[in-house]
Amino acid sequence: MIAFLGLGRMGAPMARRLVAAGHKVTVWNRTAREVPGAAVAATAAEAAAEADLVVTMLADPPAVEQVLAAARPRPGALVVEMSTIGPEAVARLRAALPAAVGLVDAPVLGSVGPAAEGTLTVLAGGAPEDLARCRPVLEVFGAVREVGPLGAGAAMKLAVMGALVPAQVLLAESLARAPERGVDPAALLEVLAGTPLGPVVERVRPALAGPPPARYSIGLAAKDLALAAHPAATLAAAARARLDGAAAAGLADADLTAIVTSPTLRGAGRDAPARERPARVNPAAVPAPAGLYSHAVRAGGLLFVSGQAALDADGRVIGEGDVTRQSEVVFDYLEAILADQGCDFGDVVTIKTFLTDMADLPAYGAVRRRRVPGEPPSSTTVEVPRLFRPGLVIEVEVVAALPRP
Structure with a gap:
């Protein structure tokens, strides 16, 4: 049996293909969704309880780590991680999973259409015996390319996206600047269509006629470049800054090709x-x-992260009165926010902690x-009479240095 965790734009059509291929599938999604022919589990743990293969198709590294921790695959199961999370996150998954649970990383190239048609390219990394075990399932999604040991698939995916996504952003900037030089954007596309950029031109051309359907969102592309971009000043890092600007302008859920119409590119350059x-x-x-605030704000090369507390999606306190449990949840949330912006705890410059009882400090x-881990950042810890929700005993805020484009 296969447990499929994550029914987003890519996950839902991939799960449907498994059902159509005759596999017994149980699906789970954080927001309950159904796939015709598949059983629906109420929790990730329920989905994975009897599964031989546990497939994850989720948004980012924190989501994958949190869901698999909750799923607790049984001994002898094989986890097939198909999200775009990078080799470092794959290594953390391997360390967190029991030795009796196998792991393959198999991110995909392609968007919603190929996912529905079974024409994705699957970049698979793992031990030969694990790859052989899951290859018939991976072939349901498209062409399987085995690229090396565990983590190799995740590394290859980031290398590919580090080239493909900036190429689309570069084309968008050229189109935005064309009128300044007296160049008609449509004519520019016609000329570029006859160059090696031709396939990129054909992908973005429909976006000029109106909003395209969201196949691969600007928000996800920014996340992928945050994982893929070298910390030095690279074209990929600069492209990611452009995507962040488009996301902040309200285009986070738009298809990546909509970057060609982003208002943040108008006047790019001297104006x-x-x-x-x-x-x-x-x-x-x-x-x-949980109130009138944002989780974080990017400004002046810094990321200011609001105080995080142990609340679930419904605003309920997690681990009421338990400082250890609440601290774990708080650091999960901080890690997810930092990772969304291409940072980790090594980029944190200061931490401020609020405790309702200083006896909880140890x-x-x-x-x-x-x-x-490592050398600690600057830090302030204070005791307060109470926090904004009864049962909360800790709140933590951080400031981090952003990667330089």
Whole structure:
């Protein structure tokens, strides 16, 4: 039996293909959804309880890590991780999973159409025996390319996206600047169609006629480049900054090709604003803010992350009165917000902690030392009479340095 975790734009058609191929499939999604012919589980753990293969197709590294921790695949099961999360996250998954649970990383190239048609390219990494075990299932999705040991598929996917996504952003900038030089954008596309950029031109051309259907969103593309871009000043890092600007302008859920119509590219160059406007950040991997605030704000090369508390998606306190449990949840949320912007705890410059009882400091400190390894950042810890929700005992905010484009 196959457990399929994650029914987003890509996951839903992939799960449907498994059902059509005759596999027994149980699906789970954070927001309940159905796939005709598949059983629907109420929890990730229920979906994975009897599964031989557990397939994940989720948004980002924190989502995959949290869902698999909750799923608890049984001994002898094989996890096939198909999201775009990077080799470092794959290594963390391997360390977190029991030795008796196998792991293959198999991200895909292609969007919603190929997912429905079974024409994706699957970049698979793992031990030969694990790849042989899951290859018949992977072939349901498209052509399988085995690229090396565990983590090789994730690394290859980032290398590919680090080239493909910036090419589309570069084309969008050229179209935005064309009128300044007296060049008709439509004529520019016709000329570029006859060059090696021809396939990219054909992909973005429909976006000029109106909003295209969202196959691969700007928000996800920005996330992928955050994982793929080298920390040095690279074209990929600059493209990611453009995508972040488009997302902040309200295009996060639009298809990547809509970058050609992004208002943030108009006047790119000599007429660009002297400073970048602050951008609000509210990743989907973290429960929505519990009040009138954003989870984080990008400004001046820094990421200011609001105080995080242990609340679930319905605003209920997690681990009421338990500082260790709440600290784990808080650092999960902080990690997800940082990762959404291409950062990790190594980029944090200061941490501010609010405790309702300073006697909880040793327990909190044990969690923090494990989650924030290496030389610690600057830090302030204070005791407060109470926090904004009864049962909360800790809140933590951070400031991090953003990768330089």
